[in-house]
Amino acid sequence: DTGVSQDPRHKITKRGQNVTFRCDPISEHNRLYWYRQTLGQGPEFLTYFQNEAQLEKSRLLSDRFSAERPKGSFSTLEIQRTEQGDSAMYLCASTSTLGEKLFFGSGTQLSVL
Amino acid sequence: SQQGEEDPQALSIQEGENATMNCSYKTSINNLQWYRQNSGRGLVHLILIRSNEREKHSGRLRVTLDTSKKSSSLLITASRAADTASYFCAMRDDKIIFGKGTRLHILP
Numbered sequence: 001d002t003g004v005s006q007d008p009r010h011k012i013t014k015r016g017q018n019v020t021f022r023c024d025p026i027s028e029h030n031r032l033y034w035y036r037q038t039l040g041q042g043p044e045f046l047t048y049f050q051n052e053a054q055l056e057k058s059r060l061l062s063d064r065f066s067a068e069r070p071k072g073s074f075s076t077l078e079i080q081r082t083e084q085g086d087s088a089m090y091l092c093a094s095t096s097t098l099g100e101k102l103f104f105g106s107g108t109q110l111s112v113l
Numbered sequence: 114s115q116q117g118e119e120d121p122q123a124l125s126i127q128e129g130e131n132a133t134m135n136c137s138y139k140t141s142i143n144n145l146q147w148y149r150q151n152s153g154r155g156l157v158h159l160i161l162i163r164s165n166e167r168e169k170h171s172g173r174l175r176v177t178l179d180t181s182k183k184s185s186s187l188l189i190t191a192s193r194a195a196d197t198a199s200y201f202c203a204m205r206d207d208k209i210i211f212g213k214g215t216r217l218h219i220l221p
Contacts (some may be wrong), residue, residue, distance in 0.1 A: 004155075033209065042117075042201050042211040043156065056208060091155060100144055102209060104155035 002026060006092050006105035013082055014113050020078045021108045025094030032075050033102065034067055035091040043091055049075060082112045117202045117212025125218040132189040134215040136202030137182075145178055146203045147187050148211075156201065160187075192219045 005024045013019050025032050030051050035043035046065065047057040051072035057065075064082075069075040079086055089109050093102035120135045136145070144163045148156040162169045162178045162185065169176045175188040189196055197219045202212045 035211070040214075040216075042119075042213040045208060045210050048208050093156075100161050100205065101146060101158040102148075102156070102203075104157070106155050 004092060004094050004103050004105035006090075006108050008108055009106065010109045010111075012111045012113065015082060015084060017082055018078065018080045019082055019110065020076050021090055021092075021110075023075045023077070023092030023094075023105060025074070025092070026103055027073075029094035029096050029103070030072065031095045032069060033093045033095075034075070034077050035093065037089045037091055037107075038087075046077070046090075079110075082110075084112045086110060087112045117204055117210070119200070119202060119212045119215045121215060122213070123216045123218070125220055126192060127220050128192055128194060130192055132192050132196070132217055132219075134187045134200055134217070136185045136187070136212055138185075138202075138204045138212075139183065140204075140206065142180075142204045142206055144205050145176075145185050146205065146209070147174075147176060147185075148201045148203060150199045150201065150214075152198075159200075189217075192217075194219050194221060 007022045033048040034046040037043045047067050049069040052069050064080045067077045089107045091107045093104045095102050117136045117138045146161045147159045150156045160171045160174050160176050162176045173190045178185045199214045199216050201214045203209050
């Protein structure tokens with residue numbers, strides 16, 4: 001399968017715990033995006049990378065959220081000290097620099113109890 | 114960051130009818146894209162229209178773009194039950210930002 005893969009598919013955690021999600025983009029894609037989506041809403045932009053460089057992080061994102069793409073391939077999204085409001089679907093997508101359409105993974109559904 | 118506004122938020126039509134969804138945005142764009150999302154799944158790209166284009170077709174899909182009004186529309190002709198999904202417009206200046214979506218329900 002050469003699509004975008006995300007791991008885990010589901011994560012249940014207790015408030016205050018840290019969680020980390022992984023995204024493996026399509027191999028030749030150098031742009032990688034993270035979005036967050038809650039029920040009935042559109043994907044909310046979190047951050048994106050060009051290779052290993054993080055180009056922008058949403059100003060709405062608290063300092064508890066951090067993302068990395070250390071070798072310009074896979075990416076991780078970490079949420080520290082989770083809160084119930086962090087419960088959402090976290091979506092990863094990739095594209096090439098000049099590419100215009102995003103390829104999405106199936107997402108990681110986070111539930112914070 | 115800008116976000117598109119889709120209209121209507123929800124739409125129910127009979128199978129075989131045409132469905133029209135609209136998207137408005139606020140700042141300049143390089144292109145505008147439409148995506149579909151089936152319940153609980155990731156988004157799938159449908160069609161892209163560049164800022165210098167006014168209309169584009171792909172199968173049963175027709176997209177228009179009016180940059181002077183900062184708006185786009187997506188028309189799905191001869192709707193089918195399988196078209197039931199949420200539809201999102203996405204604006205690209207450099208990064209790609211999504212609208213809030215239209216939930217389309219096709220009635221048998």
